Structure formats: C-alpha cells, structure tokens
Amino acid sequence: MKTFETLAIIPARGGSKGLPRKNILDLGGKPLIAWSIEAALSCPNITRVMVSTDDQEIADVSKAYGADVPFLRPPKLATDSTLLDHVLEHTLRTLEDVENYSPDILVEMYPTSPFRSQEMVRHVIEKVEKGYRRALTVRPIVVNRIGLLQMDADGRVCAHAPMNRPTGRTSTFYRFYGLVMAFNRHASFCRHPVYLYKVDSPLHLIDIDTPEDLRLARRLLEKMPQEAAK
Template sequence: MKYLTIIPARGGSKGLPNKNIKLVNGKPLICWSIEHSVNCHLIDRTIVSTDSEEIAAISRNSGAEVPSLRPENLAEDQTPTEPVLLHVLSELRQKEGYEPDAVVLLQPTSPLRKKGRLHEAINYFEQTHADSLVSVSPNHHFFWKNLHSPEALYNYEKRPRRQDIKESDRWFQENGSIYITKKEILYSVRNRLGGKIAAFLMDEQESIEIDSELDCKIVEFLIRELKYEN
C-alpha cells in the first residue's frame, strides 16, 4: 500500500503562541513528527498542511513537502482536521494526479513516538485488515462524572486493584498521536475513523500532548531521560 503522511500545523495558537515551531529539546516541535514520518520507509510522502510561511520553511528544511499554503477558511480556530486532510488529497489529485491508498495523520502536538513506532502501527493496520486505525494508551479505570452530583463509572464498593482488572474490562484513551485511514473511508465518511477500526497501543509517556509550557518541560525531560530519537 502507498501511505501518505499529512501533518496539520496552523500558524495561530492561543494557548501556547507559535506552538508548532516552539523549540522542544532544541528542535521545532513540528520537526519531531516530520522526522518520524520521513524516517519510516513505509511512508511514500510526508506533507505539512499549514497557513504559515514560517512553518512551511521549517517543515521543508526538515524533509517534508509543503506544496501550497492552506487557505484561510481551513485555518480558523474551529476548523476540524478532516476537511484539511481532504483538501490535501484534492490538491494532490488535481495538480499531480497523485492518489495514496491510505492517509497517515500525525499531530505535531504529540512528539513522543518511540523509534519505529509508525512502522509498527502500519504493520498492525495491515495485519488486522483494518479500514482505519487510532492510537491509544492505557488509562486508569476509576472514572467519575458530574461534579455536582458525582457518579462513579465503576463499583467503588468493590474497588479492584489495577493489576487485577481483566484486559476486556480495561479502558484506553485515544492519545492523538497516530491515525491511519484508507482513502476510500476518508472520502466516504469524511472522518479519520470508519469501517473496521484497529486500536494501536502506545506507552503512556508517548501520549503526552503539548498544550502548555508545563507540557513542554515534561516532554523535554522525557526526551532526555528516555533518549527519544526518530
């Protein structure tokens, strides 16, 4: 199969200004995802979708393609990711006649992926004969909802030890790191997930998303301590 990686990176960010190009361990944040894709030999092309000339220049220097800047109507605060993916596919088809078999979505705010992780995800995607894939991480089972009238989502009268929870009863959190979608699914349901969905398990430390200065410090610490490399 022919896999196209798309990395969406808007120029604007209210919570953490210039987030996508903020230096993380001496490297612009987006470069961690670009390099992870470029270094995976199963990926045919790596494209960054951005409305920023600065992000485009940094992305090209890191080995990604930026065929054109994203139009303003697809670079607003509330713009979903799927129209951005479809825009890239449409541009490539119209201008180059290029059609991938599947789209890999890597979000730059999730920079911690162990070396070879994308290769593993693609292999799992193919082995499970899935139509789409979402990366997940294990999460604690003891959830509550509704602060004003607390309701436990587990039996607190028979609180189990975490290690005794059966795998079939475990909860997993979508970590936003890796998505894979067959082109036909993306076109038909206009969603990154559809058809037969595979869940690809990643470590908890790989699942930190950068939205604040504190997140940056945690990620930099983990990169140094765990010696992350692409």
C-alpha cells in the same frame, strides 16, 4: 506483497493560542514539528511526508527538515473550530486536482506529540497494510462504574445502565490519542475492522499545548535524551 502509496500528513496551523508558535518552538535543539517530520521520514512504509499549514514560516521550517509543503492551507481551514476531517479532505482533493495524486493509505501525525516511537509508527501502518480499515493509537482510561447512570431520550434511566450490569466496579475504555492514525482510503467500512494500538508510556503520551507541557518535555529530554529520540 502489494505496494501501497502512503501519505503522512502533519497538520500544523500557525495560530495556536495556548502556546503561541508552538510548532516551531525549540525542543532538544530542533523545532517541535521536526520531531514528527523525522519520525515519518524514517518510516519505510511511508512514501511521502507532507505538512498542512496556513503559515509560511512553518512551511519553510518544515521544508528545511525534509517535508513536502506543496501549498498553504486557506485561512478558513486554520481556525480554532476547524475540524481535522475538513483539513484532510481539502488536502487530498487539492493533491488530486493539481498533481493527480491519490494515496492508498493516509497517516495522520500531530506535531504536538513528539515522542512517538519508530516501532509505533511502523506497527500502526502495517496493520492497515494487512487488512485493517483503520489503525490508531489510544490511551487506556479506567472508569469507575459505580454511580454511573444512562438515560433515554425521555429522561428515564435505561435498563442497560452500567450500574445494573454485574460487571464489577471498574471498566477499561480507550480514548484516541493523536500519535499516529492510519487508514486505507479504499477499505470497506463494514468488512474491515479497526485496530487499536495501546499507548501507556508517559513519555509517548506527552502532548505539548501549554508552556508547562513544553517545560516538562525539555526536562525529560535532559534526563533521558536517548530514550526520547527513539
């Protein structure tokens, strides 16, 4: 079986507003970002774990928990409007220029989702190793189709609007959820499919962005620490 060089990147800027310094706040006796670092380090499919940050304190904490932080992200790539794609592009370009390092598979793991399972991380990466161009975690969303309308560029109701289809009252769609996303940097867009890993566990879906989110996560840890740590 082919051996892949797989890089996990955990993006963690210092200027969070909803919950200041959230990436290094305590959760269950360790910084929030440590949960994602340890999840990545424990996955045998990942060969390198890196944190992308503009903040020296986050960098120091990340290194203490075993992540690689070879450089700091420039401030212009650490604003509220910065796109993650631009962060990843800068990271990969810098690694190639400075270290001549170019991974086959890139894995993205948001530090605000601490309760991803080890099985989830492994499963998503293995799908890419086996031929999928991209594999990502998603959350099911049930949409009531009654009363929905679609319009064309001229403001007219489209003939294929959902309300005109005899498909029932509700439909299930899937929205990207930033627990894990992996993609093969060499795969063809046309020839390789995308795999969706459905996540519906309330614990796994916790995303910490506000003080209320953090309090909820702490309460859940107190009630079921063993399950949360898996």
